[in-house]
Amino acid sequence: MKRCHNFNAGPAVLPVPVLERIREEMLCLPGVGMSVLEISHRSKTFETILSEAERRLRRLLDVPPTHHILFLQGGASLQFSMVPLNFLPKGGVADYIVTGIWSEKAVEEAQKIGQVNIAATTKEENYARIPNQSELRLSPKAAYVHFTSNNTIFGTQWQREPEVGAVPLVCDASSDFLSRPLDVGKYALLYAGAQKNVGPAGVTIVIVREDWLEHIPSGLPTMLDYRTHVKHRSLYNTPPVFAIYVVGLVLEYLEAQGGLPAIAAANAEKARRLYATIDAGDFYRGTAERNSRSLMNVCFRLPHPDLEARFLKEATAHGLEGLPGHRLVGGIRASLYNALPMESVVALVDFMQDFARRHG
Numbered sequence: 001m002k003r004c005h006n007f008n009a010g011p012a013v014l015p016v017p018v019l020e021r022i023r024e025e026m027l028c029l030p031g032v033g034m035s036v037l038e039i040s041h042r043s044k045t046f047e048t049i050l051s052e053a054e055r056r057l058r059r060l061l062d063v064p065p066t067h068h069i070l071f072l073q074g075g076a077s078l079q080f081s082m083v084p085l086n087f088l089p090k091g092g093v094a095d096y097i098v099t100g101i102w103s104e105k106a107v108e109e110a111q112k113i114g115q116v117n118i119a120a121t122t123k124e125e126n127y128a129r130i131p132n133q134s135e136l137r138l139s140p141k142a143a144y145v146h147f148t149s150n151n152t153i154f155g156t157q158w159q160r161e162p163e164v165g166a167v168p169l170v171c172d173a174s175s176d177f178l179s180r181p182l183d184v185g186k187y188a189l190l191y192a193g194a195q196k197n198v199g200p201a202g203v204t205i206v207i208v209r210e211d212w213l214e215h216i217p218s219g220l221p222t223m224l225d226y227r228t229h230v231k232h233r234s235l236y237n238t239p240p241v242f243a244i245y246v247v248g249l250v251l252e253y254l255e256a257q258g259g260l261p262a263i264a265a266a267n268a269e270k271a272r273r274l275y276a277t278i279d280a281g282d283f284y285r286g287t288a289e290r291n292s293r294s295l296m297n298v299c300f301r302l303p304h305p306d307l308e309a310r311f312l313k314e315a316t317a318h319g320l321e322g323l324p325g326h327r328l329v330g331g332i333r334a335s336l337y338n339a340l341p342m343e344s345v346v347a348l349v350d351f352m353q354d355f356a357r358r359h360g
């Protein structure tokens with residue numbers, strides 16, 4: 001059994017020590033006599049797993065006591081609907097900053113519920129960059145401003161959050177959550193599917209400010225009302241027990257790595273090496289503008305689509321997997337999430353240099 005270098009965009013690589021721990025505990029959680037797949041979500045064991053995961057996340061990300069942490073289902077995609085259902089009132093308007101397909105999808109869902117103002121979009125430029133602060137056309141009375149911190153498909157990332165004054169800030173942080181420190185206090189709500197940096201598919205983390213919940217209208221379907229999940233501490237119905245257990249193990253692993261400053265430094269170094277290889281000659285061309293480049297998803301092209309096909313085929317033969325760009329954009333995309341080791345980046349860089357020498 002040989003593990004490949006896994007550059008998948010999500011679900012994605014997990015830390016090996018976490019996978020080993022899962023394997024060790026699969027038949028029998030220590031002292032419980034059952035697998036985590038078999039326990040009740042109402043058991044003391046699961047309550048501990050859930051509260052530990054929450055406690056670790058709060059510590060790791062320095063989540064202030066003003067904010068609740070929720071573990072929900074339905075993916076980040078359900079948050080596209082839940083956010084406006086809960087926080088876009090009749091007669092109000094929400095600002096959306098559109099920097100890729102996932103922002104577009106968030107807009108589509110919000111438009112089904114209320115009025116949306118596109119505060120900025122870089123669609124005309126093929127989403128190759130993040131807009132500047134001066135380009136944002138924010139509505140002074142917006143119910144909230146929504147942005148996507150990292151654009152998984154186009155490989156761009158906000159270097160810091162947009163400035164929105166007193167308007168509540170909402171972020172889809174699915175593809176860079178826990179990849180670097182974040183000032184959670186600046187956000188009214190932040191959501192992220194776990195399946196990139198934090199765990200397996202099946203759980204979505206939502207962090208929401210307590211005082212914002214007062215704006216939620218009554219009469220929403222129970223499961224779509226954030227207050228339900230706050231009140232029941234993510235245990236209103238059966239939560240994704242296994243996914244939350246794995247998230248807990250990943251959080252423990254991230255803490256042991258030295259927390260988010262250490263993780264961010266490692267991520268920056270991985271991305272630096274790969275971008276340096278892209279920039280070293282004319283053969284590879286990064287698709288994102290330099291000051292908008294993502295540290296998580298590195299997207300690039302080769303001189304010709306035939307060469308890209310060949311690149312991908314040879315990469316697979318070298319044990320480098322998950323490199324095709326998203327089907328909507330093509331090209332190459334290397335996702336460098338937290339759990340991707342430096343040795344995988346080194347293997348990719350070596351392969352790229354050799355490929356360019358042979359085909360450049």
Ligand code: PMP
Nearest residue numbers: 075076077102152172174175193
């Ligand atoms: N937002 C972003 C930034 C994403 O990358 C993705 C998934 N790749 C989604 C939202 C959708 O997430 P999910 O599949 O969990 O609904």
